[in-house]
Amino acid sequence: MLTQDTKIAFRTKTQRLCVLALMATFSLIIFVVESQIPVPIAIPGIKLGLANVITLFMLKRFSVKDTAYVLSVRIVLASIFAGQGMYLAYSVAGGFLAFAAMVLFLKASKGENLWFAGVLGAISHNLGQILVAIFFFQTGYVAYYFVVLTFCGIVTGLFTGITAQLASKYRIK
Amino acid sequence: MRKSTKILIALTAVMLLVFGIGTFLILTEKQDSKIAKIYVGGELLYEIDLQAVAEPYTITVTNESGGENVIEVRQGEIGVISASCPDKLCVECGFSGNGLLPIICLPNEVMICVEGGNSDVDARH
Numbered sequence: 691m692l693t694q695d696t697k698i699a700f701r702t703k704t705q706r707l708c709v710l711a712l713m714a715t716f717s718l719i720i721f722v723v724e725s726q727i728p729v730p731i732a733i734p735g736i737k738l739g740l741a742n743v744i745t746l747f748m749l750k751r752f753s754v755k756d757t758a759y760v761l762s763v764r765i766v767l768a769s770i771f772a773g774q775g776m777y778l779a780y781s782v783a784g785g786f787l788a789f790a791a792m793v794l795f796l797k798a799s800k801g802e803n804l805w806f807a808g809v810l811g812a813i814s815h816n817l818g819q820i821l822v823a824i825f826f827f828q829t830g831y832v833a834y835y836f837v838v839l840t841f842c843g844i845v846t847g848l849f850t851g852i853t854a855q856l857a858s859k860y861r862i863k
Numbered sequence: 864m865r866k867s868t869k870i871l872i873a874l875t876a877v878m879l880l881v882f883g884i885g886t887f888l889i890l891t892e893k894q895d896s897k898i899a900k901i902y903v904g905g906e907l908l909y910e911i912d913l914q915a916v917a918e919p920y921t922i923t924v925t926n927e928s929g930g931e932n933v934i935e936v937r938q939g940e941i942g943v944i945s946a947s948c949p950d951k952l953c954v955e956c957g958f959s960g961n962g963l964l965p966i967i968c969l970p971n972e973v974m975i976c977v978e979g980g981n982s983d984v985d986a987r988h
Contacts, residue, residue, distance in 0.1 A: 828902075828906075834964055844875065848875065
């Protein structure tokens with residue numbers, strides 16, 4: 691069994707920069723690949739959220755601060771890749787609400803049950819997006835979407851959470 | 864397995880069940896309705912009684928940043944047939960004549976919902 695719970699210790703600033711840049715690249719590659727996977731149901735906002743695996747992995751093995759850096763870079767660049775400025779508002783609201791929820795959960799659970807952080811992250815990501823949608827459309831009608839999105843979010847969140855939990859056991863050299 | 868893990872698994876299962884039932888109810892909900900409302904950027908632009916539509920026609924809505932959605936209105940049904948947004952989810956949603964889920968185009972801030980027309984009847988009592 692590999693040692694768990696060890697946060698990565700950077701030896702030099704350059705090493706930190708490189709590793710964080712690599713993490714940002716990983717999450718962007720995952721984002722781009724994921725956007726090519728067709729979603730079987732035509733409901734706006736439904737996606738696998740695979741890039742969250744990187745965020746979860748980093749919360750477990752890196753500091754919260756470093757994770758926040760990589761997440762910010764990913765959200766901004768991913769919105770540019772997606773080619774629509776509108777998505778930025780949704781991604782920022784969803785991404786940071788999910789981030790806050792995952793950080794709080796992992797603090798309370800002392801890093802245990804990483805898979806549930808994935809589920810929680812997915813649900814709060816949907817919540818953030820729905821709140822932005824209510825703000826833009828000025829109507830509570832979109833709240834019906836929350837139920838549908840949350841159901842799908844729990845399923846995809848389980849998937850990303852378990853993936854991150856399995857991945858976080860391995861050391862990065 | 865730890866106790867906390869078991870509790871979280873149970874919690875996840877309960878949430879899945881509750882939201883699963885909720886999703887099922889929302890997707891299968893039928894309204895004998897037919898007032899379509901088209902919103903652009905939070906503003907109500909059109910209100911159409913879908914029962915009263917004799918000939919199908921199209922409406923083109925343009926938002927502030929120039930995004931366009933072409934909406935087709937038929938008897939009892941409404942849907943987006945083409946849009947300038949990149950993902951075209953609003954087009955894939957197809958035509959809607961009932962149901963609680965509105966057709967939404969997030970990039971162009973366009974929303975179409977079909978609401979029950981029963982309120983007029985109630986008001987007469």
